Amino acid sequence: MNQSKIHFQLLLPSSVDHLITQPVGKLLPVSAQETESTTFTALDCFDQPLRHSGRLLLEIDGDFELLRDDGPLVFQSATGQPRFINDFADGPLRQALSDLSPLRKLLPVGAGTRQQMLLAFIDDEGKTHCRARLLKFASETGPKFSLVELQGVRGYGKSLQQLRAHIERLGGAQVDCGALYKQLFPTLALYNAKAEIAIHSSETAFDAANKIIASCLPIMQANEAGIMADHDTEFLHDYRVQLRKIRSVLSLFKGVYDDAQTADLKARFSALAAPTGRLRDLDVYLLERDTYHDYLPESLHDGLDALLDLFSDERASEQEKLSQHLRSAAYKREVNRLAKLFKRQKDLAPGPNADQSAHDYACEQIWQHYRKVRKAALRIGPDTPDEEVHDLRIRCKKLRYLIEFFSTVFPKPALNKLLKPLKRLQDNLGLFNDYSVQQESLQAFLQKPGSGKGDSDLSIAQSVGALIAVLHGRQLEERNKALVSLARFNRPDVQQTFSDLFQNRKDDT
Structure with a gap:
């Protein structure tokens, strides 16, 4: 028996009672399976990437389920208590969460209970035409609701369509995980850094x-x-x-x-x-x-x-x-x-x-800092002292902050044209600086007396020396990448966009 599935729909308790007790045309609902209520914990990272992307992750008795706006339920069992994406074994859930930062921990955002029920819709001969899987949710702070997933049976496509129409008449709505968060945890504040x-x-x-x-x-x-x-x-x-x-x-x-x-x-x-x-x-x-x-x-x-x-x-x-x-x-x-x-x-x-005015002040400041970046950039070459490269990095950071602070004042397409090469250049300069700072810090560590313990002093010193050499090589590679990014940032079309947006502009509003 092949089954075709559609995604979940949301129903309120009164509609669920009607679905469970009332016939759909000539088909009668029969409970084929019902489980005891189980406790669930909803998880998300602190910056709420799952909530912002229309996903709800539930942990139930060591198993994990992921509800999505744009796809079917994803299920995966786990051993231990995985809290970072890399803690999960390879499987469908890890794949579905692969966009999460490996640095962010999955934290509880709320808890409640869930009960599963499977309804079969049968004819007068006892033959099953279609099914509805119900997930009944309750939390301490939000109203009760259920999610229903319709399952078709080969040869009874019209019955599935009839059941789908019946669900819609009962007020069934396509699942919106953002709405589910509000249903389950109405006091959970949105976070967006x-x-x-x-x-x-x-x-x-x-x-x-x-x-x-x-x-x-x-x-x-x-x-x-x-x-x-x-x-x-x-x-x-x-x-x-x-x-x-x-x-x-x-x-x-x-x-x-x-x-x-x-x-x-x-x-x-x-x-x-x-x-x-x-x-x-x-x-x-x-x-x-x-x-x-x-x-x-x-x-x-x-x-x-x-x-x-x-x-x-x-x-x-x-x-x-x-x-x-x-x-x-x-x-x-x-x-x-x-x-x-x-x-x-x-x-x-x-x-x-x-x-x-914010517009005129932004034009003045951004144009001024852009000119400083251009002036510093002209001095950068393969043999430029590190201090001048660091100075350029700081100037780029200031310029980017100014543009982002005033991002709602200017047209987005034009700003994006400027920010893309600036971010790439800043990334290269940032890595260049990171490698430099790490080398300096490690060298300072070596000069600090008593850093290791007995015999470990020598092995630490050898490893630190080798690491400094590798970091120096990486720093040189990043300098070369920065030169390429600098050429992109200095393109004539980028220069023209800066001039059009910020040079001698006054607010016309």
């Missing part, structure tokens, strides 16, 4: 700066609990990204706040960022463990592992220190004061450029 900040061209530069900073602060705060729980390393990364954006606004939006206000805010946000630096550096090293193993011959792995074990011990200490800092009354008081300051804004002191 990269949400677009709507700035209108007629707004003042002062209002634009305040809006950007005010939007970054709650995202920063939302990551605090994950840092303290040490769920995954991306919580700290996202926390630092928000701080970096805020500090970039204070650095790039010159004259928007008065000098004293700017200096005060720079010092306060710099103080928030300072305790996070070493932990992030250690995270980067430990996340590269497999890559470092690939770089070095097996004979040097013992020394490498000893080094990374030292970093792991230091990381545990740094993580505890940062957690204590985030739990402190002084930290909470400072963050709350800053959040209140940018929510009210009346106590912020505007500078001489505060009243300039």
Whole structure:
């Protein structure tokens, strides 16, 4: 017997009762199978990639099921308690989740109960024409509902069509996993660390700066609990990204706040960022463990592992220190004061450029920074000192931040034409810088007395020396890639787009 399936449809309890008890034409519903209620846990990463992409992942008694807007249910059993995508064995679920970041942990977003029921629709001779599989859901905070999946039987296509029409009359709707989240967990807030900040061209530069900073602060705060729980390393990364954006606004939006206000805010946000630096550096090293193993011959792995074990011990200490800092009354008081300051804004002191329109201010600043990037880029070649390459990287970062801050002020197609080559260049320059920083840090480690333990000192030193050599080679490769990306960024059409959008432009609105 072959069955053809369509995707799930959503039904409310009253409609389910009707489906279970009332005939469909001459076909009677008969319960062919019913299970006891089981507890489920819904999982997603903190940045909610499953929710944003129309997927709902459920864990039920060690098994995993994935509901999707655009496909049938995906099922896979698992051993242990997999929480990262790479923890899952090869199979349909891992394949369906292959787009998830391997760095992000799957966390519980809610729980409830689910009961399965299989209905057969039979004729007066007891022959089954079609079936309906019901999944009845209930959670602590949301209303009950069911998902129904129709299953056809060969030779009875008209009966399946009749049942489908009956489901539609009962109010059955194609499953929307976004709606399922709202049904199951109505209090679960949406999280988007990269949400677009709507700035209108007629707004003042002062209002634009305040809006950007005010939007970054709650995202920063939302990551605090994950840092303290040490769920995954991306919580700290996202926390630092928000701080970096805020500090970039204070650095790039010159004259928007008065000098004293700017200096005060720079010092306060710099103080928030300072305790996070070493932990992030250690995270980067430990996340590269497999890559470092690939770089070095097996004979040097013992020394490498000893080094990374030292970093792991230091990381545990740094993580505890940062957690204590985030739990402190002084930290909470400072963050709350800053959040209140940018929510009210009346106590912020505007500078001489505060009243300039966002459009005109953006044109002026972006064009100015673009010219600085172009000037620095002309000096870059195969033999350019590393310091000048790093200077170009920083200038590119500032330019990209400015363009992204004001992305809603200008036409998207034109901005995308600029951002694509700029991002590629920035990626190359970022890797170049990473390799350089790692070499410097490893060299500093070698010069620190007593870094290893007894006999491990020599093996660590040998591995570190070899790793530094490999990283230097990678850095040179990345420099060459950066030169290629730089040529793309300096194309005449890119230059013309920058000029058309930002040079001597005034807001016509």
